[in-house]
Every structure is written in structure tokens, then in C-alpha cells.
Amino acid sequence: MSVSLQSEAIDVAAEYAQLVGDSPGAAVATFTGYVRNHSDAHAVTELELEHYPEMARKVLENLGQSAAERFGLSNWRIVHRFGRLAVSETIVWVGAVADHRGEAISACDLMMDTLKTDAPFWKREQGPAGGQWVANRDSDTERRARWQSGDVQ
Amino acid sequence: MSVSLQSEAIDVAAEYAQLVGDSPGAAVATFTGYVRNHSDAHAVTELELEHYPEMARKVLENLGQSAAERFGLSNWRIVHRFGRLAVSETIVWVGAVADHRGEAISACDLMMDTLKTDAPFWKREQGPAGGQWVANRDSDTERRARWQSGDVQ
Amino acid sequence: MSITIKLFSALREALGESEFELDLSDVSEASAQIDVAAIKALLSQRGAEWKEALNQPNLVHALNHNVVFTDAAVSEGDELAFFPPMTGG
Amino acid sequence: MSITIKLFSALREALGESEFELDLSDVSEASAQIDVAAIKALLSQRGAEWKEALNQPNLVHALNHNVVFTDAAVSEGDELAFFPPMTGG
Numbered sequence: 263m264s265v266s267l268q269s270e271a272i273d274v275a276a277e278y279a280q281l282v283g284d285s286p287g288a289a290v291a292t293f294t295g296y297v298r299n300h301s302d303a304h305a306v307t308e309l310e311l312e313h314y315p316e317m318a319r320k321v322l323e324n325l326g327q328s329a330a331e332r333f334g335l336s337n338w339r340i341v342h343r344f345g346r347l348a349v350s351e352t353i354v355w356v357g358a359v360a361d362h363r364g365e366a367i368s369a370c371d372l373m374m375d376t377l378k379t380d381a382p383f384w385k386r387e388q389g390p391a392g393g394q395w396v397a398n399r400d401s402d403t404e405r406r407a408r409w410q411s412g413d414v415q
Numbered sequence: 416m417s418v419s420l421q422s423e424a425i426d427v428a429a430e431y432a433q434l435v436g437d438s439p440g441a442a443v444a445t446f447t448g449y450v451r452n453h454s455d456a457h458a459v460t461e462l463e464l465e466h467y468p469e470m471a472r473k474v475l476e477n478l479g480q481s482a483a484e485r486f487g488l489s490n491w492r493i494v495h496r497f498g499r500l501a502v503s504e505t506i507v508w509v510g511a512v513a514d515h516r517g518e519a520i521s522a523c524d525l526m527m528d529t530l531k532t533d534a535p536f537w538k539r540e541q542g543p544a545g546g547q548w549v550a551n552r553d554s555d556t557e558r559r560a561r562w563q564s565g566d567v568q
Numbered sequence: 569m570s571i572t573i574k575l576f577s578a579l580r581e582a583l584g585e586s587e588f589e590l591d592l593s594d595v596s597e598a599s600a601q602i603d604v605a606a607i608k609a610l611l612s613q614r615g616a617e618w619k620e621a622l623n624q625p626n627l628v629h630a631l632n633h634n635v636v637f638t639d640a641a642v643s644e645g646d647e648l649a650f651f652p653p654m655t656g657g
Numbered sequence: 658m659s660i661t662i663k664l665f666s667a668l669r670e671a672l673g674e675s676e677f678e679l680d681l682s683d684v685s686e687a688s689a690q691i692d693v694a695a696i697k698a699l700l701s702q703r704g705a706e707w708k709e710a711l712n713q714p715n716l717v718h719a720l721n722h723n724v725v726f727t728d729a730a731v732s733e734g735d736e737l738a739f740f741p742p743m744t745g746g
Binding site: 274275278284291292294299371 | 503517520
């Protein structure tokens with residue numbers, strides 16, 4: 263039940279082992295996001311992630327707790343990086359432990375959707391033509407709205 | 416893009432590393448199922464998983480390929496155990512790699528739902544009162560039906 | 569003509585058999601096409617346990633590793649399996 | 658009365674500042690309550706870039722780490738941040 267904001271690469275195996283512990287629940291879902299080597303239209307050679315530390319921690323803790331209450335999680339973890347990231351490096355990792363698979367998977371889905379639109383991080387892509395701030399996606403806003411509309415249980 | 420049926424415990428970290436490889440896609444979702452120490456009404460001390468090997472392999476390969484086509488996966492993996500399993504041991508692991516998070520998460524969700532109702536495995540729980548075959552759940556059949564009805568994209 | 573019968577889980581346990589060859593020479597001479605329902609009827613003659621086990625409402629039939637309805641036609645060398653609903657994962 | 662202003666991402670870059678104290682003594686004497694809209698109006702007087710940056714349609718305002726509308730009241734010691742829509746994850 264914790265959040266990490268870090269500049270170091272995410273050790274997915276270590277995070278998983280710590281999330282699950284010695285006596286795992288029945289169902290564990292995880293999601294990992296990586297830096298892609300391309301954006302919609304151009305190549306990406308490096309990503310820079312700016313963040314608002316105090317607010318980011320608060321938002322991520324709140325959304326982990328919301329997901330835990332909504333889906334009855336016995337454990338959860340959100341790790342988000344900041345700073346300079348090379349192509350193929352980890353950006354974000356979320357994990358959820360629940361009694362049933364639907365709850366664990368939906369919790370990861372919710373945490374990622376909410377994180378994308380509510381957590382104060384901003385991506386700047388470095389490419390052949392220089393740096394460029396990434397624009398937010400309408401599809402992210404729509405995915406976020408599903409959780410309020412009752413489209414998803 | 417492969418299936419493993421095995422009696423040995425699932426090495427989640429090794430499976431993850433092999434699924435992702437050297438140049439990961441943008442989005443990786445995983446699900447792990449463990450043996451619970453309780454069923455609906457009674458304690459469980461051990462689980463025995465019977466399976467129909469040739470059919471299980473075929474069903475799991477088909478459902479991995481279906482998920483890959485439906486969600487444009489660049490890689491997927493399904494590992495399912497058989498034989499005697501102690502409490503807290505792994506039963507099943509699925510992983511999906513896609514370009515976007517929604518596809519990777521939905522693919523894991525679909526693979527698990529389909530696997531539960533379509534793959535020929537049968538659980539027998541060992542408890543204080545002896546062994547007992549696990550009955551299938553209506554909720555599993557309902558979750559499975561979502562993927563045909565268009566409730567889930 | 570003969571086929572392979574496989575039984576799994578509670579069915580295997582109740583009937584005390586997991587796999588056997590079923591000779592259909594007599595039946596195949598009598599009727600042009602044999603389906604899963606005919607095999608169930610034939611096996612049900614083996615006794616009360618067989619009749620009960622093979623006529624439970626949730627019984628699943630898999631012919632050559634594909635789940636089928638009882639009207640599926642059976643051919644020489646086929647593998648026909650009977651089992652309760654799956655509970656893996 | 659003074660508050661802390663923080664700017665992030667493209668806004669920080671366009672305006673060349675990331676954090677500063679904003680003295681509101683004059684304004685707070687004139688009006689009983691100061692809201693986010695009033696701070697935006699005040700900062701917009703700093704020049705054309707400020708006016709443009711602070712009036713873009715998607716601007717997000719966070720008061721003490723909570724996203725707020727422009728009618729949120731601002732108090733002594735508050736931290737008010739302006740930034741474009743988030744793009745993490």
C-alpha cells in the first residue's frame with residue numbers, strides 16, 4: 263500500500279516480490295509502462311519526465327487508496343519515474359493484490375487510467391527535431407471517464 | 416507467443432523477463448493466480464489439479480492467438496500448472512505485451528476469463544474433511560460471456 | 569470401428585476408468601452414422617453409475633479436443649472425452 | 658498576505674520561472690476574498706506571454722496540491738500551481 267517516485271529504473275521483479283510477500287492473496291495483476299521508440303509521427307530517442315513532487319505523491323496515494331476501497335485490495339503499489347529516460351526503460355509500474363482476478367485486474371486498469379489524467383507528470387520527447395512536450399490524449403480522458411459513468415464495475 | 420503446462424512452480428520473474436525481452440513494447444500486463452488457504456466455506460490445505468494435456472495445450476494456444484489478434488499483441492504467454500499444489504503456490508500466469516495499456520490489460524482479462532471456462536483443468540481441494548472437487552462458478556460463466564456480448568472492448 | 573473414450577475429474581473417479589477403447593463394430597453395422605448421443609446411450613448400458621454420470625445436465629463432451637454437442641458425428645479412431653465443467657485458472 | 662506560485666512543463670518553460678512568492682498585500686486590502694481567477698488576472702498584467710499562457714483553455718490550477726476551479730478562494734501561505742494537462746504514465 264505505497265507509492266514510490268524515483269529517478270532510478272524500476273526493478274519489476276523486486277517490486278513484484280515485495281508486493282506479493284510470503285503469503286500471497288489469490289490474485290495479483292500488474293502493469294508496466296515502457297518508453298517507446300516512436301511517438302504518433304516521429305522517432306523518440308529520449309524521454310524527460312517533469313513532475314510536481316508533493317502533489318504527485320498525494321494524488322498517487324489517494325488513487326491507490328480509492329482503488330483499494332473500491333476493489334477490496336489486500337495490497338497495492340504504484341511506482342512512477344521522473345527525470346531522463348532512455349528508450350525501452352520503465353516509466354511506471356502498478357500492482358494490485360485481491361481475492362479474485364476481476365478485482366485485481368480492474369484495480370490496475372483504474373489506477374493506470376486515473377494516473378494518466380490526474381497525476382502531475384509531463385512528458386517531453388527528445389527526437390531528431392529536438393524536444394517537444396507531449397500533448398494529452400482525448401482517449402485518456404475518455405478512459406478516465408468510464409470509471410465515473412458506471413461503464414466499468 | 417507460447418503456452419507452458421507444468422508441474423513445477425511458476426518463476427514469475429523469469430517468465431516476465433522472457434516475455435518482455437530486450438526491447439519491450441510500450442505496455443505489459445500480467446496476472447498471477449495463487450492457491451488460496453480457504454474456499455467459500457472451508458479451509459484448504461492442498462489443491463490437486465487434474466488436466467487433459469493435449470486438449471489443454473490446444474485450448475490455451477487458441478485463446479492466446481485469439482487475444483493476440485483481437486488486441487494486437489506483440490507477445491503473450493500462458494503458464495498453467497497441474498498436479499499437487501500447496502497453499503500460496505502459483506497456479507496460473509498470463510502476460511501480454513501491446514502498444515497501449517488498454518490492449519495489454521484487456522488481453523490478460525480475456526485470457527483469464529476464457530481459460531477459466533474453456534481450458535480442461537479440474538481443481539480438487541484437500542481440506543480437514545477430505546478431498547472435494549471444486550464446482551464451477553456462475554460468475555465465471557458470466558464473465559466469459561462479456562467477451563461475446565460486446566460489453567467489453 | 570473403434571474409438572478412444574477418456575474420462576476426467578469426478579467422472580473418472582465415479583466410474584473408475586480414465587481411458588479405454590470402445591468397439592463399435594456392432595453399432596456401426598446397424599446405423600449409417602454414429603453420434604455422441606449414441607455413444608452415451610451405449611455406455612449408459614454399462615450400469616446405473618454410468619447412466620447417471622453420463623446424463624448429468626452439465627456434462628461436457630470433447631471430440632478430438634473440441635467441445636461438441638451430442639449431435640456430433642463420431643468416426644473411426646476418434647477420441648471422445650466426457651467431463652464436468654472446467655474449474656482451472 | 659503572500660502565496661507561492663508554481664509553474665510546470667510548457668508553462669514554466671514559456672514564462673522562464675518555476676516558483677516565486679506573490680505579494681498580495683495591495684489586493685487583499687481592496688477585496689474581502691481573493692480567488693484563483695483574481696490571481697490569474699493579476700499575473701496576466703506581467704506581460705503578453707503571461708496573459709496568453711494563463712488563459713489557455715486547458716490550463717490546470719492546483720491549490721495546495723488539489724485541482725480546483727477558478728472560483729477557489731486563496732489564503733495566506735497557499736501554494737497555487739499552473740500547468741498544462743498531465744501526460745504521465
